[in-house]
Amino acid sequence: MSRPGRSLLPALLAMPLLLLLVVPVAMLVARATPDALLGELRNRETLSAIRVSLLTSTVALAVIIVLGTPLAYWLSRSRGRFAAIAGTLTDLPIVLPPSVAGVALLLTLGRAGPVGGWLDSAGVRIAFTPAAVVIAQVFVAAPYFIRAARAGFESIGAELRESAVIDGASAWELARLVLVPMTARSLGAGAAMSWSRAIGEFGATIIFAGNLSGVTQTMPMAVYLGFENGLERALVLSTVLIGLSLVLLITVRLLGWRAAAPAS
Amino acid sequence: MAQRRKWPRFIAELGRGLLMLMVALCSAAGCGRAESPRRTESIMVLAAASLADAMGEVGAAFEADNPGVNVRFSFAGSNQLRMQLENGSPGDVFASADRRQMLAAQASGVVQPATIRTFAGNSLAIIVSRTNRAGVSRLTDLARPGVRIVVAADAVPAGSYTRRMLERAGGLAEFGPGFVRAFEANTVSREENVAAVVTKVVLDEADAGLAYLSDASGSRAADLIVLPLPPALEERAEYVAAVTARAGNPSRAQRFVEFLASDRASAILIRRGFAAPETGAP
Numbered sequence: 001m002s003r004p005g006r007s008l009l010p011a012l013l014a015m016p017l018l019l020l021l022v023v024p025v026a027m028l029v030a031r032a033t034p035d036a037l038l039g040e041l042r043n044r045e046t047l048s049a050i051r052v053s054l055l056t057s058t059v060a061l062a063v064i065i066v067l068g069t070p071l072a073y074w075l076s077r078s079r080g081r082f083a084a085i086a087g088t089l090t091d092l093p094i095v096l097p098p099s100v101a102g103v104a105l106l107l108t109l110g111r112a113g114p115v116g117g118w119l120d121s122a123g124v125r126i127a128f129t130p131a132a133v134v135i136a137q138v139f140v141a142a143p144y145f146i147r148a149a150r151a152g153f154e155s156i157g158a159e160l161r162e163s164a165v166i167d168g169a170s171a172w173e174l175a176r177l178v179l180v181p182m183t184a185r186s187l188g189a190g191a192a193m194s195w196s197r198a199i200g201e202f203g204a205t206i207i208f209a210g211n212l213s214g215v216t217q218t219m220p221m222a223v224y225l226g227f228e229n230g231l232e233r234a235l236v237l238s239t240v241l242i243g244l245s246l247v248l249l250i251t252v253r254l255l256g257w258r259a260a261a262p263a264s
Numbered sequence: 265m266a267q268r269r270k271w272p273r274f275i276a277e278l279g280r281g282l283l284m285l286m287v288a289l290c291s292a293a294g295c296g297r298a299e300s301p302r303r304t305e306s307i308m309v310l311a312a313a314s315l316a317d318a319m320g321e322v323g324a325a326f327e328a329d330n331p332g333v334n335v336r337f338s339f340a341g342s343n344q345l346r347m348q349l350e351n352g353s354p355g356d357v358f359a360s361a362d363r364r365q366m367l368a369a370q371a372s373g374v375v376q377p378a379t380i381r382t383f384a385g386n387s388l389a390i391i392v393s394r395t396n397r398a399g400v401s402r403l404t405d406l407a408r409p410g411v412r413i414v415v416a417a418d419a420v421p422a423g424s425y426t427r428r429m430l431e432r433a434g435g436l437a438e439f440g441p442g443f444v445r446a447f448e449a450n451t452v453s454r455e456e457n458v459a460a461v462v463t464k465v466v467l468d469e470a471d472a473g474l475a476y477l478s479d480a481s482g483s484r485a486a487d488l489i490v491l492p493l494p495p496a497l498e499e500r501a502e503y504v505a506a507v508t509a510r511a512g513n514p515s516r517a518q519r520f521v522e523f524l525a526s527d528r529a530s531a532i533l534i535r536r537g538f539a540a541p542e543t544g545a546p
Contacts, residue, residue, distance in 0.1 A: 112468040127469050128412065128452035210414065210453025210464070225417055225456060
């Protein structure tokens with residue numbers, strides 16, 4: 001028994017937003033001719049933007065995985081009020097405007113800030129360096145990995161962990177033989193999501209890290225600032241960014257992003 | 265059955281909600297103010313970021329002379345504003361911090377060439393934060409190792425003036441190519457507009473920046489030391505305004521452009537640290 005009224009209406013209502021989400025991206029890619037792509041890909045500034053983006057986002061991802069995994073595990077195990085507050089705070093950068101993140105980072109880690117001032121007197125300079133780009137990316141992208149990893153860890157029953165410990169597993173063995181293999185998909189999906197967010201990061205970076213070709217100028221920044229000089233470069237870099245993002249999103253899909261649904 | 269009813273009901277509820285929202289927004293924004301004796305007309309001015317401190321007062325003076333007209337501003341790098349216009353952004357007047365962006369706007373047909381007026385001048389200047397930890401007191405100090413300089417991106421008027429100044433400095437015995445190389449090496453960021461350059465210096469994240477003499481009279485003057493460039497390297501900025509091609513009411517926009525070039529607006533701008541437009545300029 002088919003009810004066309006019921007099946008057609010939602011599909012019709014779905015169209016406007018779907019078109020809005022898809023058409024601009026398609027237009028952008030359609031504007032980038034292969035000739036322009038190849039030509040721009042030989043340009044030094046374009047290449048250095050791609051290099052800076054890939055380098056910084058990879059380092060950011062490594063930092064996120066190394067520091068985010070223990071944090072996510074702790075959040076998944078702790079039941080106290082402190083952990084609940086910490087869990088909420090780690091989600092904050094997802095909803096915070098990147099410009100706010102940039103100002104916050106600059107006021108903290110800039111040399112006029114408390115932490116940055118101390119580092120500066122020790123000879124460590126952060127603002128206007130690739131390190132600032134990495135820190136901005138970690139700040140905005142880490143929550144995605146933490147959420148996914150936390151949900152993964154929470155899906156492992158307490159009995160399983162306890163029986164592993166009763167069988168004589170050390171903490172390291174527990175992590176290596178039980179936790180990581182069982183949550184590999186969640187961790188992978190979270191990592192891909194974080195990486196794509198890190199590559200796309202712009203607002204916090206331009207405030208905290210500034211803009212210098214070959215040093216701190218990432219692909220999104222080159223798109224933004226290069227727009228008025230030459231649409232070509234913006235188009236090429238946008239196309240590269242869209243391609244990368246699609247690959248990462250498909251990865252997330254294949255790994256089952258559902259694992260990263262908010263922990264309940 | 266209940267399932268089948270759900271959709272139309274949902275749509276009806278949604279429609280009712282949207283209608284109420286529109287009514288609420290409309291009354292807040294004052295739609296259909298048939299009651300008000302005089303309709304407010306507005307002029308949207310897209311103005312260079314360096315004008316942000318002074319334009320409010322200029323706009324208020326114009327409003328005082330033209331009751332019922334409301335002047336609104338959007339500030340950004342002139343290059344960005346030009347690009348916004350080229351992409352169909354609304355705006356009645358374009359006020360650029362250099363002639364280059366105005367010519368580019370003219371070339372792409374987004375301003376009315378006959379309405380172009382030069383209305384103020386300014387000069388590129390070194391800005392240093394109050395703490396001045398790098399001890400900058402003249403241009404050559406910017407070439408000392410370790411001094412962190414921020415400049416505006418090349419496409420921004422302040423950035424293009426900076427580039428020109430450096431090109432001239434490279435040819436002078438007093439400075440030379442070595443100075444230019446050291447300056448470039450000390451440059452830590454090329455910002456999206458001149459206001460961002462000032463911010464980085466005010467926050468003390470950069471030791472020095474290249475901005476304008478008018479920053480000595482701006483809202484952040486208390487946090488800045490503004491040093492003029494050596495006379496041989498003085499770089500005059502020229503502020504140029506024009507009515508846009510898509511201005512809603514061109515004659516009203518034209519009135520504002522004329523006002524910008526008037527003695528009255530000039531007096532305000534001069535008080536705010538700008539220079540009078542160079543005589544002989546169109």
